[in-house]
Amino acid sequence: MGYLWPCYFLARLYLFFVLVALEYGYCFTGRGTIPGHLTILGMTTDGYGQIPIFALLVFLGFGHFRLRTLKEKLPFGRFFFYAHLVPIAAVLFLTIAVREGFNWQHFDPFGYIKSVLYLLATILLAFACLPLRSWIAGMRATGHLWLYSLLVGVAGWAFGNPVKLLWKVTSTAQSGWMQTETLYAVSAVVQRFNPKIISNFSTFTIGTPEYSITIAPGCSGVEGLGLVLIFTSLWLWVYRKETRFPQAFLLIPAALVCSWLLNIVRLCALISIACAGGSLAFTAGFHAQFGWVAFTLIALFFSLATQRLSWFRKLPLSDSDSAGQNIGGLGATAVVREPQSAYQGESPAIRAYLIPLLVILTAASISKLTSAYFDWMYPLRFIAVAVALWFFWPELKKLNWRFGWFGPVAGVAVFLMWIAPFWYASLMGHPHAASSLGSDLAALSPSARWAWIAFRVAAAVITVPIAEELAFRGYLARRLMSREFDQVSFTRLTVFAIGISSLVFGVEHMKDLMDWQHLLLGTVAGLAFAAVLRWRGRMGDAVVAHAISNLLLAAWVLGAGDWSQW
Amino acid sequence: MKKNLLMNTLVVLGLVLGTCASAHGMVFGGRIPASTPEIDPSLAISGLTLLAGSLAVLRAKRSK
Numbered sequence: 001m002g003y004l005w006p007c008y009f010l011a012r013l014y015l016f017f018v019l020v021a022l023e024y025g026y027c028f029t030g031r032g033t034i035p036g037h038l039t040i041l042g043m044t045t046d047g048y049g050q051i052p053i054f055a056l057l058v059f060l061g062f063g064h065f066r067l068r069t070l071k072e073k074l075p076f077g078r079f080f081f082y083a084h085l086v087p088i089a090a091v092l093f094l095t096i097a098v099r100e101g102f103n104w105q106h107f108d109p110f111g112y113i114k115s116v117l118y119l120l121a122t123i124l125l126a127f128a129c130l131p132l133r134s135w136i137a138g139m140r141a142t143g144h145l146w147l148y149s150l151l152v153g154v155a156g157w158a159f160g161n162p163v164k165l166l167w168k169v170t171s172t173a174q175s176g177w178m179q180t181e182t183l184y185a186v187s188a189v190v191q192r193f194n195p196k197i198i199s200n201f202s203t204f205t206i207g208t209p210e211y212s213i214t215i216a217p218g219c220s221g222v223e224g225l226g227l228v229l230i231f232t233s234l235w236l237w238v239y240r241k242e243t244r245f246p247q248a249f250l251l252i253p254a255a256l257v258c259s260w261l262l263n264i265v266r267l268c269a270l271i272s273i274a275c276a277g278g279s280l281a282f283t284a285g286f287h288a289q290f291g292w293v294a295f296t297l298i299a300l301f302f303s304l305a306t307q308r309l310s311w312f313r314k315l316p317l318s319d320s321d322s323a324g325q326n327i328g329g330l331g332a333t334a335v336v337r338e339p340q341s342a343y344q345g346e347s348p349a350i351r352a353y354l355i356p357l358l359v360i361l362t363a364a365s366i367s368k369l370t371s372a373y374f375d376w377m378y379p380l381r382f383i384a385v386a387v388a389l390w391f392f393w394p395e396l397k398k399l400n401w402r403f404g405w406f407g408p409v410a411g412v413a414v415f416l417m418w419i420a421p422f423w424y425a426s427l428m429g430h431p432h433a434a435s436s437l438g439s440d441l442a443a444l445s446p447s448a449r450w451a452w453i454a455f456r457v458a459a460a461v462i463t464v465p466i467a468e469e470l471a472f473r474g475y476l477a478r479r480l481m482s483r484e485f486d487q488v489s490f491t492r493l494t495v496f497a498i499g500i501s502s503l504v505f506g507v508e509h510m511k512d513l514m515d516w517q518h519l520l521l522g523t524v525a526g527l528a529f530a531a532v533l534r535w536r537g538r539m540g541d542a543v544v545a546h547a548i549s550n551l552l553l554a555a556w557v558l559g560a561g562d563w564s565q566w
Numbered sequence: 567m568k569k570n571l572l573m574n575t576l577v578v579l580g581l582v583l584g585t586c587a588s589a590h591g592m593v594f595g596g597r598i599p600a601s602t603p604e605i606d607p608s609l610a611i612s613g614l615t616l617l618a619g620s621l622a623v624l625r626a627k628r629s630k
Contacts, residue, residue: 288606292613299617303624345627354619361616368609471619508615512608 009070009134016129017056020122027091027118055153062149063142070134070141077128084124087117178220179204182260186215186267194275211274213267221263224295228259231299239306241314248312255302262294282370289369346479349486352392353475356467359384374440379455385463399474403540410532410541411548414525418549419556421517422565437563456566457554465546468505472526473533473542477501491537493530502526525549
């Protein structure tokens with residue numbers, strides 16, 4: 001098991017943070033109030049808690065590569081670890097005692113004691129994960145980064161509230177500047193085409209007496225601006241060696257302006273469609289999906305601009321383009337090969353492995369854009385993915401698509417594991433989870449209904465297993481091991497690669513951000529498919545296992561009427 | 567050195583402002599009737615997967 005246990009500085013540091021977060025959650029979440037002074041540890045996003053969160057992100061972000069160079073194998077301090085369990089147990093005991101009513105005049109008498117004990121436990125855990133000399137070595141390797149990180153943390157905390165005033169109306173400051181400007185722009189556009197539309201700047205509403213919308217703080221464009229700012233900043237930093245500065249900084253305000261304008265377009269279109277009699281399903285789907293579509297498009301165009309436009313791009317595009325060029329203007333003329341340059345693009349094979357899944361996601365996005373409830377364009381997913389697989393078959397046929405008995409057996413096992421909690425719930429008399437799919441299908445004509453079901457089953461059994469196995473096992477698991485992922489044999493997949501790719505597979509199966517059940521089921525299913533793949537090194541085994549489990553799930557849905565599984 | 571400091575400062579400033587804006591702007595949980603949230607958190611997984619995958623494909627080297 002030694003190869004599973006983190007030995008080096010950076011991995012041990014992450015282990016420390018994970019253990020702290022888990023213990024904190026176990027001690028306090030749902031078990032009582034969090035002592036106010038503990039917010040300084042960054043366990044909450046309120047108040048001072050923002051300081052360590054920002055500081056930690058900056059420290060790990062900028063210090064990652066330096067800390068990764070610390071390659072001394074470190075012992076785990078078992079004594080410190082066992083010692084830290086004592087104050088943790090005491091904190092837990094006191095928290096439960098207070099929750100059970102052991103308090104004094106509505107004051108938590110153990111607040112300070114708990115804080116001290118918790119801090120002691122955290123310090124002991126820190127020394128368990130990393131010896132004192134390693135902490136010192138980490139500080140030396142990163143120089144004054146800890147100080148800069150702390151300053152950024154304080155700046156982030158200080159900036160937080162003033163920035164918030166741009167879109168919040170508080171009791172102390174009547175602001176809402178973003179909402180006002182957005183409403184002004186939207187009303188200026190839509191009233192040109194429909195004079196009946198009226199806007200109310202005191203309530204931030206716009207529309208007709210029959211239909212109106214409120215421009216809340218969260219829909220004034222600020223969410224998109226925030227995401228775009230994060231993405232563009234990170235992108236320029238990560239690819240700073242390939243980008244020309246300072247002109248690349250001009251792309252950030254350009255992306256922000258695009259984001260704000262697209263939100264105006266979204267709101268104008270939403271009001272116009274709704275006032276023209278558009279269905280609730282259409283408007284609900286449109287307003288939920290358009291923001292992501294806009295953000296994705298802006299991010300893609302931004303990355304394309306930094307990679308393709310020579311004014312922003314520092315390095316040559318490819319081997320053929322770079323031959324005989326002047327390297328970095330230093331006067332040295334040579335043939336620049338990609339492995340020697342800073343440009344380290346992905347393997348060309350990535351297209352064949354990822355595009356089928358991206359086609360599924362794009363088709364789903366288009367479908368949701370037109371309807372929030374019923375995925376009536378599902379046949380589009382099947383056809384589009386089939387075309388993509390056919391297009392990339394010359395690359396994909398290099399894989400071993402044969403399969404044996406182990407694949408179907410694993411597929412049955414995954415299906416039984418997947419359905420067991422829902423089956424047990426139905427045996428206990430609990431109804432299936434609510435889903436409108438059954439009633440939506442019942443509203444269709446019989447021919448349309450059976451055609452939709454036929455495409456849904458065909459996609460679940462044929463195209464989805466192939467696309468997902470190619471993306472999660474064929475690409476992601478091997479990419480975690482090597483940039484040239486297509487050179488890695490499936491039989492050499494590591495525990496780390498299988499674990500992370502399975503976790504991502506589980507995340508992809510969550511129906512929303514709090515759907516822990518499908519996260520767990522998806523992760524276990526991913527582990528099973530990866531194990532099948534690794535055993536013989538044949539993609540066919542994993543695809544068949546996946547297809548069999550999906551086929552049985554389709555039979556369960558149609559037989560038991562449990563539409564929530566689709 | 568000065569160029570790196572400026573670059574890092576701008577990036578950090580962008581991250582701080584962006585995180586502040588996104589964190590404070592997002593409404594998790596209940597929906598306000600007749601409101602139009604710009605970024606639906608429930609679609610975050612598929613949205614970010616699509617974006618990450620597309621960016622990875624765009625970063626691919628040309629076929630030889």
